[in-house]
Amino acid sequence: MKPKMLSRRGFMRQGANLVAASAVASSLPGMVAAMGNVTVGFIYVGPRQDFGWNQAHWDAAQKIAAMDGISVVEQENVPETAEVEKVIQSMIELDGAKVIFGTSFGYWDSLKAMAVKYPDVLFTHIGAIWKEGDPTNVIGYRGYTEEAHYLCGIAAGRMSKTGKIGFIGSKPLYFIYNNANGFVLGARSVNPELTCNVVITGDWNNPVKEAETTNALIDQGCDVIIANVDSPKVSIETAEARGVYTCGYHSDLSSLAPNGFLTGAEWNWASGAEFVQAFLNDDPYPNLKRGGFREDMVALSPFGDAVPQEVRDEVMAAKQGFIDDTLQLYTGPLFDNQGNQILAEGEVKANSDTPFKLGIDWWVEGTIG
Amino acid sequence: MEGGDLGWWGVVIAVIGGAIRVSTPYLFVSLGETLTEKSGRVNLGLEGVLVMGAMSGYGTAVITGEPWLGVLVAGCAGAFLSLIHALICTLPRVNDIAVGIALFIFGTGLAFFLGKPFINPSAPRLPDLDLGWWSASPQVQSALQINLLFLIGFTLALFLAWALKNTRWGLVLRTVGDSEEAAGALGYNIAVVRILGTVAGGFLAGVGGSYLSLYFPGTWNEGLSSGQGLMAVALVIFARWDPVRCFYASLVFGGATALGPALQSVGITANYYLYGAAPYFLTLALLIYSSSPRKALEGAPGEVSISR
Numbered sequence: 001m002k003p004k005m006l007s008r009r010g011f012m013r014q015g016a017n018l019v020a021a022s023a024v025a026s027s028l029p030g031m032v033a034a035m036g037n038v039t040v041g042f043i044y045v046g047p048r049q050d051f052g053w054n055q056a057h058w059d060a061a062q063k064i065a066a067m068d069g070i071s072v073v074e075q076e077n078v079p080e081t082a083e084v085e086k087v088i089q090s091m092i093e094l095d096g097a098k099v100i101f102g103t104s105f106g107y108w109d110s111l112k113a114m115a116v117k118y119p120d121v122l123f124t125h126i127g128a129i130w131k132e133g134d135p136t137n138v139i140g141y142r143g144y145t146e147e148a149h150y151l152c153g154i155a156a157g158r159m160s161k162t163g164k165i166g167f168i169g170s171k172p173l174y175f176i177y178n179n180a181n182g183f184v185l186g187a188r189s190v191n192p193e194l195t196c197n198v199v200i201t202g203d204w205n206n207p208v209k210e211a212e213t214t215n216a217l218i219d220q221g222c223d224v225i226i227a228n229v230d231s232p233k234v235s236i237e238t239a240e241a242r243g244v245y246t247c248g249y250h251s252d253l254s255s256l257a258p259n260g261f262l263t264g265a266e267w268n269w270a271s272g273a274e275f276v277q278a279f280l281n282d283d284p285y286p287n288l289k290r291g292g293f294r295e296d297m298v299a300l301s302p303f304g305d306a307v308p309q310e311v312r313d314e315v316m317a318a319k320q321g322f323i324d325d326t327l328q329l330y331t332g333p334l335f336d337n338q339g340n341q342i343l344a345e346g347e348v349k350a351n352s353d354t355p356f357k358l359g360i361d362w363w364v365e366g367t368i369g
Numbered sequence: 370m371e372g373g374d375l376g377w378w379g380v381v382i383a384v385i386g387g388a389i390r391v392s393t394p395y396l397f398v399s400l401g402e403t404l405t406e407k408s409g410r411v412n413l414g415l416e417g418v419l420v421m422g423a424m425s426g427y428g429t430a431v432i433t434g435e436p437w438l439g440v441l442v443a444g445c446a447g448a449f450l451s452l453i454h455a456l457i458c459t460l461p462r463v464n465d466i467a468v469g470i471a472l473f474i475f476g477t478g479l480a481f482f483l484g485k486p487f488i489n490p491s492a493p494r495l496p497d498l499d500l501g502w503w504s505a506s507p508q509v510q511s512a513l514q515i516n517l518l519f520l521i522g523f524t525l526a527l528f529l530a531w532a533l534k535n536t537r538w539g540l541v542l543r544t545v546g547d548s549e550e551a552a553g554a555l556g557y558n559i560a561v562v563r564i565l566g567t568v569a570g571g572f573l574a575g576v577g578g579s580y581l582s583l584y585f586p587g588t589w590n591e592g593l594s595s596g597q598g599l600m601a602v603a604l605v606i607f608a609r610w611d612p613v614r615c616f617y618a619s620l621v622f623g624g625a626t627a628l629g630p631a632l633q634s635v636g637i638t639a640n641y642y643l644y645g646a647a648p649y650f651l652t653l654a655l656l657i658y659s660s661s662p663r664k665a666l667e668g669a670p671g672e673v674s675i676s677r
Contacts, residue, residue: 050590205592212626215383
């Protein structure tokens with residue numbers, strides 16, 4: 001605690017200097033960056049080492065903290081209430097933060113309100129729901145994790161012996177549908193007969209239910225499990241104990257399952273560093289950004305020992321396909337699991353077709369659930 | 370892995386396995402609460418005690434590498450928290466329900482605060498007993514991988530049922546719980562008996578918490594308990610303060626939790642929120658059932674504040 005207290009005092013002094021400096025040289029917006037010490041604030045909704053959602057942002061915080069002239073302040077367990085506004089205010093007023101990363105969906109309204117109050121501070125949000133009329137010092141960005149799930153699916157399809165894999169989802173939201181679809185499409189691209197059982201737990205975080213669901217899926221013969229919940233730790237450890245394969249989500253979870261870990265779908269929230277750079281240099285920046293491997297906004301976890309070289313090569317080739325834009329996730333003929341045709345023969349949706357992806361509320365063929 | 374398609378049998382096995390896996394915390398908390406209520410006190414704080422037990426047990430196992438030591442520490446932490454409850458309730462005109470709610474919030478808050486460093490590391494798990502060796506099916510084998518704590522809980526339920534009826538201290542506990550005047554006239558120290566009853570109950574609830582963090586699901590984070598401690602208190606009323614019935618009721622609650630995931634895994638996905646709510650729905654239904662004006666207080670200790 002002690003060093004943190006000291007640095008807080010340091011930040012306060014720094015903040016006072018900044019105020020004085022900007023009062024003197026308010027006509028030089030690049031001044032702050034030139035001074036070589038910019039504070040970036042990260043606000044997490046939960047503990048930052050949760051092997052999940054928050055850890056993915058912590059990964060980003062560490063990468064951004066390693067950049068030249070940038071220091072990071074963090075606050076964990078900030079609820080999605082007016083509390084977050086107090087935390088933001090404290091980071092700006094006391095720590096002199098110039099950029100705030102609000103890493104939970106429910107921070108959106110607070111971020112917008114604070115963006116109006118502090119127009120010379122940049123705010124980022126993870127929902128990519130910015131629209132015309134919202135403050136211009138707010139950025140929404142989010143990766144297409146379905147592309148990374150497609151790669152996990154390839155590994156799962158190659159490694160599954162039973163031809164059955166399992167997907168655990170938290171809530172029936174568009175990105176959960178997309179992730180599951182990516183996982184199934186990837187798996188069926190290498191094993192067209194494969195099926196995937198999908199179970200929705202209904203909670204972001206309910207370890208008992210997640211463990212129970214993992215057991216139920218394994219009892220049904222699924223031998224690769226991926227969990228789209230806040231922290232897949234429980235699911236991965238349960239599956240590892242029962243001797244089946246797992247794929248990770250959010251962050252690098254390979255350490256949880258030394259035997260059964262295949263690979264994992266990760267965010268690359270550190271891609272937000274470009275906004276920080278642009279903002280400080282007074283360069284233009286987008287208010288809304290989505291992207292996959294091509295835009296370097298998602299990542300793939302290191303392969304587990306269980307994955308043989310030829311499968312790794314196949315996965316990496318598909319990843320290159322996303323980077324080169326030669327591989328599209330949703331291509332016709334495509335059916336949902338009710339037998340409805342979604343895309344006709346030859347019809348292809350671009351990987352960047354966000355409106356199409358936002359509207360998805362169906363599972364692709366081969367999904368049981 | 371072999372033995373693929375079990376279909377509906379898979380659901381049955383998953384529910385049975387789930388009942389065994391999920392029920393243990395309910396069992397320990399409800400046995401603990403039975404002891405406490407038999408002495409004439411209600412400890413609503415057992416949810417907080419459970420969470421504190423889960424955290425301290427996990428933390429101990431992470432630091433020492435000894436899961437069984439974690440179970441012991443969890444029990445002691447639970448006993449200590451409940452001692453606070455017991456001592457405060459000894460003061461005149463203190464409402465044990467209100468103190469219980471305070472303890473609930475205090476216990477969870479303290480556990481969250483102290484538990485921060487233990488969210489990331491993995492603790493060694495409690496070992497299994499393999500009771501499914503006779504079956505060739507991996508599903509059955511997995512369902513019958515039973516933790517020793519479950520068996521201890523089962524034995525404890527039988528023992529408590531016997532001891533409450535047939536031993537001297539069982540009789541003293543019940544006397545204090547049923548009639549302060551009678552116990553006073555017999556020369557028993559009511560306060561001491563109640564403190565012991567509450568502390569013993571807290572110990573058991575703490576052990577129940579350690580099962581959550583050290584065996585199933587076997588992790589520590591702030592969403593670990595989804596109200597098991599509170600539901601177990603309701604379960605005691607449903608079980609009519611009878612330890613053996615607590616065991617059955619815990620199995621039912623465990624099975625209800627496993628039902629939703631098991632049905633979804635065979636492709637029955639309609640109304641999964643309803644299945645997911647099954648344990649809570651069951652709690653409500655049981656409370657409505659047991660609120661019948663004629664039968665409600667059958668077996669209730671006379672001095673418990675809810676029956677006064």
